[in-house]
Amino acid sequence: MTQAFPDHEAVAPAFRRLPSKFFVECTTRCNLRCAMCVKQTKGCEIIEADMPLAMFERLLPAMAQADALVLNGVGESLLHPELPRMVALARQAMPQSGWIGFQSNGLLLTRERAQALLLAGLDRLCLSVDSCSPETLRQVRAGAELKGLERALAVLREAQAATRPEGSRRFEAGVEVVVSGETLDGLPELIEWVADRGASFVLASQLLPYDRSAAQGSLFGASPDACLEFFAPWRSKAIEQGLDLSRFLAAYFTFLRSEQDVRLIRFVEAMAAEAERKGIPLHLPNLVIEDLGKLDRVRDTFARAEQAAVRRGVRLTLPAVSPRLDRRCDFMEDGGVFITASGDVTPCYFLWHGYSCFLDGALKRVRPKIFGNVRERELQDIWNGREFEAFRREVLEYAYPHCGSCTAAPCADILGEQAFEYDCHGVEVPCGHCPWCSGGFHCLS
Numbered sequence: 001m002t003q004a005f006p007d008h009e010a011v012a013p014a015f016r017r018l019p020s021k022f023f024v025e026c027t028t029r030c031n032l033r034c035a036m037c038v039k040q041t042k043g044c045e046i047i048e049a050d051m052p053l054a055m056f057e058r059l060l061p062a063m064a065q066a067d068a069l070v071l072n073g074v075g076e077s078l079l080h081p082e083l084p085r086m087v088a089l090a091r092q093a094m095p096q097s098g099w100i101g102f103q104s105n106g107l108l109l110t111r112e113r114a115q116a117l118l119l120a121g122l123d124r125l126c127l128s129v130d131s132c133s134p135e136t137l138r139q140v141r142a143g144a145e146l147k148g149l150e151r152a153l154a155v156l157r158e159a160q161a162a163t164r165p166e167g168s169r170r171f172e173a174g175v176e177v178v179v180s181g182e183t184l185d186g187l188p189e190l191i192e193w194v195a196d197r198g199a200s201f202v203l204a205s206q207l208l209p210y211d212r213s214a215a216q217g218s219l220f221g222a223s224p225d226a227c228l229e230f231f232a233p234w235r236s237k238a239i240e241q242g243l244d245l246s247r248f249l250a251a252y253f254t255f256l257r258s259e260q261d262v263r264l265i266r267f268v269e270a271m272a273a274e275a276e277r278k279g280i281p282l283h284l285p286n287l288v289i290e291d292l293g294k295l296d297r298v299r300d301t302f303a304r305a306e307q308a309a310v311r312r313g314v315r316l317t318l319p320a321v322s323p324r325l326d327r328r329c330d331f332m333e334d335g336g337v338f339i340t341a342s343g344d345v346t347p348c349y350f351l352w353h354g355y356s357c358f359l360d361g362a363l364k365r366v367r368p369k370i371f372g373n374v375r376e377r378e379l380q381d382i383w384n385g386r387e388f389e390a391f392r393r394e395v396l397e398y399a400y401p402h403c404g405s406c407t408a409a410p411c412a413d414i415l416g417e418q419a420f421e422y423d424c425h426g427v428e429v430p431c432g433h434c435p436w437c438s439g440g441f442h443c444l445s
Contacts, residue, residue: 013335014392018065019383020335021445023349025073026051026080028341032105032143036178038355039074041210043365045354046074051341053082055374059339060093062379067334069094070444071102073341074353078108084116091121099123103176103444105144106152114159118171126203126444127152129175130183132193140182153197174201176444179319180217184297188304195312202309206319206440209358219298220440221322222286222360222404228295228322230280231287234271243267246288280325281405295321320439323404327437330445332395337383343373345382347391349443350434359433360404365416369430394429401425403432 013020027050030039039046063069069090071077080086090100101124117125127149131137134146156173164171175194177187191202209215221228238245243264251261268284275282298321309316330336331348338346346352351369358364369391372382382388400423412418420430435441 012333013067014332014396015389016065016335017384018062018380019337020065020067021331021337022059022063022066022069023073023336023338023445024051024056024059024069024071024086025075025339025341025352026056026071026077026083026086026102027075028073029079030074030076030105031079031107032076032141034141034144036140036180036207036210036214037074038208038210038353038357041356043354043356045368047342048075049341050080051339051343053085055343056082056086057089058374059379060089062383063090063093063098064095066094066098068098068445069100071100072444073338075341076105076108077102078104078113084113084120087117087122088120101125101444103128104152105141105149107144107148109152109155111155111158114155115163118159118163121169122171123169124172124174124444125156126174126176126201127199128178129190129194130178130180131186132190133186136182136186140178140180150197153194153199157198172200174199174203174315174444176203176205176442178207179204179219179298180207181219182217184219184301187301188308191305191308191314191316192312195308195314199314201315201317203317203442203444204305204319205442206435208435208441210356211358211363215358219294219321220319220435221290221295223283223290223322224281224325224402224405224438225320225322226325227280227282227287227405228290230275230278231271231282235287238267241267245284248284281402283405283407285407286405317442319442323402323435323438323440325402327398328439329395329398329431329434329437331436332392334445336445337379339374339379343375344368344370345372345374345379345388346370347388347395348434348436349441350436351430359435362415364433367416367420367430391429394427395431397427399425400427400429400432402438404438406432 028046029048077083087100100122103126106127129149130140137144137146160171206220207218209218248264248268251264254261272282302318306316338348338352346369354368356363356365371388422428423432431437
């Protein structure tokens with residue numbers, strides 16, 4: 001196994017000699033065909049395959065100081081025939097403090113499989129439960145059944161009782177929820193439902209739409225939180241002064257301006273000058289049309305969900321209501337690396353595969369960022385290679401633009417109409433549009 005490095009804890013996770021968090025795609029196959037899944041998108045380049053056990057074994061030396069291993073990608077992990085063996089091998093390679101888990105739709109979880117996984121060393125299993133309404137669940141996840149998820153939670157409780165004596169390593173069952181127009185109102189009730197069935201945590205994420213029709217169900221705000229906070233008093237002043245901010249562009253490009261037009265232009269120029277002084281990007285068209293009522297509804301529901309979680313002792317992780325202006329890439333900050341089922345080494349869930357998604361009113365083509373393949377090179381060598389280290393360093397500088405607040409968006413570089421080289425700030429990482437970095441998504445990590 002790989003040697004331990006004395007300075008491991010003193011170095012930021014992104015720059016340690018070994019990755020701290022592993023996201024390993026053991027399979028890209030799935031037993032469901034959910035409309036919200038990236039695999040169902042037009043032009044998806046993901047090929048169905050299982051990671052060979054021999055390939056997984058090549059990763060083990062790099063796990064000597066791992067904090068976590070998540071055996072997940074775009075597929076259903078329970079379809080991999082060697083999943084318990086992978087867990088057992090990783091448990092031997094990782095520090096005792098590190099945890100192992102994966103996310104699942106739970107439909108293939110039998111009593112025997114659950115016990116085998118827990119005996120192998122599994123610490124966390126997160127089930128996809130978007131609603132405790134059978135009708136809503138069928139609507140958002142084709143093929144999913146609430147009774148099947150209820151059975152899976154019961155199986156996990158039984159397996160824990162049978163394999164983990166009191167005082168031994170603790171196992172946790174939890175659920176993940178995709179918050180959308182269809183599932184939002186039921187979130188507080190869902191927390192009560194899963195708490196009654198033994199779940200100890202809930203991870204909630206915003207919907208990542210993959211086409212224009214799916215975007216209608218997204219509840220994620222278009223404008224960053226700090227921009228909305230800055231804009232609120234200016235909006236109130238404009239209303240008090242009888243100014244219609246939505247007319248700004250028409251007034252600006254009018255040759256013969258009325259007195260009202262001049263007042264409006266001066267007002268917006270003063271607002272823009274203050275925003276520039278405070279370092280806040282101002283995309284006035286987006287701010288004007290932002291559905292504040294929708295955002296308030298999301299905040300109110302999230303508050304009720306938090307109350308339910310506190311009442312039932314459930315750890316609840318909620319997504320941001322609007323994109324964070326102060327971004328954080330959890331993948332890079334925590335020293336994460338993603339390895340696809342074919343062995344490609346990529347940085348995160350956003351840049352893992354080639355696919356399309358719908359962001360900020362336009363279809364975006366995402367191209368994978370691949371630093372090497374573990375069939376050809378050791379993971380440690382790829383991780384410590386100049387290209388991957390430079391990528392992590394540039395991501396953590398957070399110098400890339402907020403594409404959702406850019407008046408020039410969407411541009412060709414961001415939409416992926418051509419191979420990405422650098423953005424409008426000259427930054428060479430394609431992260432300006434990343435919804436994970438802006439707080440919209442929370443995966444098992």
